[in-house]
Amino acid sequence: xxxxxxxxxxxxxxxxxxxxxxxxxxxxxxxxxxxxxxxxxxxxxxxxxxxxxxxxxxxxxxxxxxxxxxxxxxxxxxxxxxxxxxxxxxxxxxxxxxxxxxxxxxxxxxxxxxxxxxxxxxxxxxxxxxxxxxxxxxxxxxxxxxxxxxxxxxxxxxxxxxxxxxxxxxxxxxxxxxxxxxxxxxxxxxxxxxxxxxxxxxxxxxxxxxxxxxxxxxxxxxxxxxxxxxxxxxxxxxxxxxxxxxxxxxxxxxxxxxxxxxxxxxxxxxxxxxxxx
Amino acid sequence: xxxxxxxxxxxxxxxxxxxxxxxxxxxxxxxxxxxxxxxxxxxxxxxxxxxxxxxxxxxxxxxxxxxxxxxxxxxxxxxxxxxxxxxxxxxxxxxxxxxxxxxxxxxxxxxxxxxxxxxxxxxxxxxxxxxxxxxxxxxxxxxxxxxxxxxxxxxxxxxxxxxxxxxxxxxxxxxxxxxxxxxxxxxxxxxxxxxxxxxxxxxxxxxxxxxxxxxxxxxxxxxxxxxxxxxxxxxxxxxxxxxxxxxxxxxxxxxxxxxxxxxxxxxxxxxxxxxxxxxxxxxxxxxxxxxxxxxxxxxxxxxxxxxxxxxxxxxxxxxxxxxxxxxxxxxxxxxxxxxxxxxxxxxxxxxxxxxxxxxxxxxxxxxxxxxxxxxxxxxxxxxxxxxxxxxxxxxx
Numbered sequence: 001x002x003x004x005x006x007x008x009x010x011x012x013x014x015x016x017x018x019x020x021x022x023x024x025x026x027x028x029x030x031x032x033x034x035x036x037x038x039x040x041x042x043x044x045x046x047x048x049x050x051x052x053x054x055x056x057x058x059x060x061x062x063x064x065x066x067x068x069x070x071x072x073x074x075x076x077x078x079x080x081x082x083x084x085x086x087x088x089x090x091x092x093x094x095x096x097x098x099x100x101x102x103x104x105x106x107x108x109x110x111x112x113x114x115x116x117x118x119x120x121x122x123x124x125x126x127x128x129x130x131x132x133x134x135x136x137x138x139x140x141x142x143x144x145x146x147x148x149x150x151x152x153x154x155x156x157x158x159x160x161x162x163x164x165x166x167x168x169x170x171x172x173x174x175x176x177x178x179x180x181x182x183x184x185x186x187x188x189x190x191x192x193x194x195x196x197x198x199x200x201x202x203x204x205x206x207x208x209x210x211x212x213x214x215x216x217x218x219x220x221x222x223x224x225x226x227x228x229x230x231x232x233x234x235x236x237x238x239x240x241x242x243x244x245x246x247x248x249x250x251x252x253x254x255x256x257x258x259x260x261x262x263x264x265x266x267x268x269x270x271x272x273x274x275x276x277x
Numbered sequence: 278x279x280x281x282x283x284x285x286x287x288x289x290x291x292x293x294x295x296x297x298x299x300x301x302x303x304x305x306x307x308x309x310x311x312x313x314x315x316x317x318x319x320x321x322x323x324x325x326x327x328x329x330x331x332x333x334x335x336x337x338x339x340x341x342x343x344x345x346x347x348x349x350x351x352x353x354x355x356x357x358x359x360x361x362x363x364x365x366x367x368x369x370x371x372x373x374x375x376x377x378x379x380x381x382x383x384x385x386x387x388x389x390x391x392x393x394x395x396x397x398x399x400x401x402x403x404x405x406x407x408x409x410x411x412x413x414x415x416x417x418x419x420x421x422x423x424x425x426x427x428x429x430x431x432x433x434x435x436x437x438x439x440x441x442x443x444x445x446x447x448x449x450x451x452x453x454x455x456x457x458x459x460x461x462x463x464x465x466x467x468x469x470x471x472x473x474x475x476x477x478x479x480x481x482x483x484x485x486x487x488x489x490x491x492x493x494x495x496x497x498x499x500x501x502x503x504x505x506x507x508x509x510x511x512x513x514x515x516x517x518x519x520x521x522x523x524x525x526x527x528x529x530x531x532x533x534x535x536x537x538x539x540x541x542x543x544x545x546x547x548x549x550x551x552x553x554x555x556x557x558x559x560x561x562x563x564x565x566x567x568x569x570x571x572x573x574x575x576x577x578x579x580x581x582x583x584x585x586x587x588x589x590x591x592x593x594x595x596x597x598x599x600x601x602x603x604x605x606x607x608x609x610x611x612x613x614x615x616x617x618x619x620x621x622x623x624x625x626x627x628x629x630x631x632x633x634x635x636x637x638x639x640x641x642x643x644x645x646x647x648x649x650x651x652x653x654x655x656x657x658x659x660x661x662x663x664x665x666x667x668x669x670x671x672x673x
Contacts, residue, residue: 151410151555172572184568188417191560195415 011073012066014093019074020047020067024058035126035269036101040065041090041110043252044194046186047072048179049168050107053254056262057105066093068113070189072182083109083135083193083201087116094124105129105265107254109190112199115238118215119207128211129265130234130241131218132226132251134199136208138233146199147225150191161251163222168255208237215241216268218261220249278620278627278658281367282327282647283335283523284634285345285545286320286353288313292343292544292636298553300342301410313346321356323634323643328361330651335367335630340411344548351385358393366393369468369488369521369630370402373430374423375412379448380455382426383433387459395460400468400488401427407552409559417561422447427467429453434464468521472579474502481506481515488521488630491546491590493602494583496522496623501673504624514670517627517663522619525604526631528612528649538646539595539606544636546590546598583622609653616654617661624669629658 012021027037038061042050047067054065068086070076080086090113094102102125106114111133118128139145149157158165172180217235219228228245235243244264249256291307292299324334334357338350347353350368357366366389376382390397403423409416425445432441433455440452459465468486471477480487481503489496500520507515525546527539558571570576578587582600590603598604602622605615620626633650634643 150559153554173574177569180572181565181569183572184565187560187568188565191415192417195417195560196413 012093014089014096017069017075017077017080017089019069020072022047022051022054022065022067023063024054024065025060025062027062035061035103037062037064037099038103038105038265039090039094039099041104041106041113042068042071043107044109044186044190045168045252046182048182049252049255053258053261056258057265060262060266061103064097064099066090068110068189070192071186073178076189076192081192083112083116086113086193087120090117091121100124101126103127103129103265103269105131106133107131108134108251109194109199111135112201112204115204115208115211116201118211118213119204122211122213125213127269128213128215128238128241129218129268130215131253131261132220132223132231133217133234134194134226135201136205136234136237137197137200137202138230145226145230148198149225150195160224163220163248163250163256168252205237209239211238211241214268216264217241217243218253218264219243219245220251220253220256221245221247222250225251278517278629278661278663279333279365280629280631280650280655280658281333281335281365281521282324282634283337283630283632284320284323284643285337285339285632286317286347287545287548287636288316288343288346289544289636292548295343295551297551298556299344299548299551300339300407300553301556302553303341303343307343308346317346319640320634321353321360323640323647324357324364325360326644327633327647328357328364330647331363331655332631332647332651333365333367334361335369337369338372339405340408342407344545344551351389354385354389354397355392358389358396361393361396364396365398366396367398367400367468367630369398369400370404370470371400372404372408372412373401373426374419374421375404375408375414376426379426379429380433380450380453383430383455386430386465387434387455387457390460390465391457393460395465397461397465398468398486399465400470400486401430402470406559406562407556409562410556415561416559418447419562431464431467434459472499474499477502478506482510484511484515484519486519486521486628488523488628490523490630491580491603492522493580494585494622495579495581496602496619496626500623500626504670504673508670508673514666516666517620517625520623520626521628521630522623522626523630523632524602524616524619525598525606525635526612526629526633526646526650527604527606528609528646528654530608530649532607532611535607535611536595538638538642539598539604541638541642542632542635543595543598543604544638545632546603547592548636550591609649612650613654613657616658620661621664624673625663625666627663 057063067074104114111130112135115135158168162168215238219231235241246253254261336353338347339345425447440454443450470488477499525542529535580590581587588597602619605612633646
């Protein structure tokens with residue numbers, strides 16, 4: 001049974017804003033290890049690079065993977081200007097679909113949204129997975145915690161965010177128009193939400209203590225946009241959260257090590273269930 | 278026709294010392310302040326000479342670059358408001374979308390207008406892509422900020438009965454009350470720049486003076502977009518005075534000398550695009566549809582000759598730059614004929630923004646360039662009969 005696909009093309013309208021939503025897996029099939037549905041929040045590079053992980057996750061869970069407003073074909077109301085706004089949009093989405101016991105899995109920019117959702121309300125959430133998450137500033141004002149991805153060439157960017165840059169390389173001349181446009185929209189939307197302050201909300205740090213659900217940080221160790229020290233400092237701000245590293249993966253570990261990523265997510269879900277039991 | 282002298286006030290002594298970028302990341306250790314001081318004084322002397330020769334003046338600003346030392350254009354305006362007597366002082370432009378505080382902009386420009394006794398032309402611009410790195414304003418919202426800042430400055434200049442309130446998307450004030458009030462009524466003329474027909478239509482509706490820079494024989498379609506929207510909004514055709522064009526000008530008594538000067542002035546074109554690539558197209562500066570084409574490696578050519586031959590502004594030889602209407606160069610007769618022909622192409626163009634100094638062109642060469650232009654070319658341009666505006670607009 002489908003929750004989301006109000007129309008044949010897999011779109012969903014929340015508060016008048018139409019977004020794309022991928023829904024996979026059985027609604028009542030419990031996530032391996034138990035629990036409700038899994039909400040996957042994609043990174044700043046859009047939904048396309050996450051298609052494989054979504055299918056992998058759906059083998060064991062009911063997965064909902066929205067395309068954020070402003071990305072892909074999803075609409076963007078003029079009033080939506082911050083990750084704070086996006087988090088309220090997703091709180092509305094959770095209400096509208098009446099989802100409970102949700103595991104939120106976010107990567108990078110998606111993890112930032114996840115944290116902004118969770119500091120507001122965890123009423124519908126049971127667990128949080130934050131992969132190579134952005135969203136806070138941990139160093140002093142003259143320390144660049146997060147590398148300036150808009151100040152490097154494309155090859156340098158790929159070398160920065162991937163262990164194997166070939167994974168992220170796209171041949172835009174060969175891709176369909178819609179995918180090229182989606183890449184252009186992803187770049188613009190990322191800037192819209194993350195230009196200044198750069199990939200963080202200065203207010204978020206002092207709110208993270210409100211997240212009182214089990215939280216796992218996954219960290220690709222070859223990330224040169226964010227250091228592992230950044231991840232550990234971020235992790236330490238959320239009560240009880242712990243961090244696991246993923247080798248041979250950079251800023252998007254779900255793209256470079258999808259199987260390991262999925263195993264870690266469900267191992268975490270299982271451990272949580274055991275602990276609760 | 279009016280003519281404005283323009284120089285980017287370059288720090289050319291460092292031009293050959295860069296390693297891939299003259300902007301944003303070029304360390305200022307390459308700038309000797311003593312050399313910079315001498316250059317500034319020289320450039321202001323040349324602007325004063327333009328004033329004495331009956332030529333108007335244009336100033337601009339760029340940031341973090343050896344191609345243009347004027348990083349705070351209001352300083353140049355302030356110097357020239359006092360040091361010149363007759364010239365119009367055109368700022369083209371003031372990147373108001375980048376400014377944190379448009380009240381300050383309104384105060385600065387009102388003060389310049391008063392000190393110059395009403396000689397300010399107020400050009401508001403979006404700014405080239407590289408400026409985003411310096412201001413760190415979100416490029417996605419740059420044009421929204423631009424228009425809100427514009428609306429605010431105009432209201433601040435035209436409100437005379439005490440404070441007003443402004444709580445917009447980007448700017449918040451509760452007691453706006455600009456002293457001194459502007460000299461020109463209701464406010465100094467507004468100018469802007471564009472290369473896009475879409476933006477030209479917006480400027481046409483507002484009736485602002487529209488300048489294009491280096492658009493050569495692609496200029497007509499931008500002007501015609503302006504004409505159509507001006508005509509439909511105002512019920513009459515825009516006069517030639519609504520259009521401005523930035524062209525490089527090198528004039529000498531013989532063609533060989535003129536071409537030498539042309540090549541030196543073209544140093545501006547040679548150096549201006551030397552920018553580390555990531556800063557050339559910040560996200561959101563162009564619409565996503567345009568950026569999709571950029572990702573595919575499809576960028577439309579910007580400059581071509583009258584015959585439709587595409588040229589590279591950065592590398593083209595002087596003769597190609599002349600053919601493209603980017604450089605007006607030769608004897609006074611040649612230069613007059615080239616500019617008049619260009620005006621015909623444009624369907625009328627009433628403000629020549631003359632880059633009469635750039636790069637390694639010396640002070641003596643600059644003074645000679647300006648003097649010869651003022652004596653031999655300008656009188657003929659003043660007498661030049663622009664194409665019939667109504668007929669041109671009707672056919673646009």
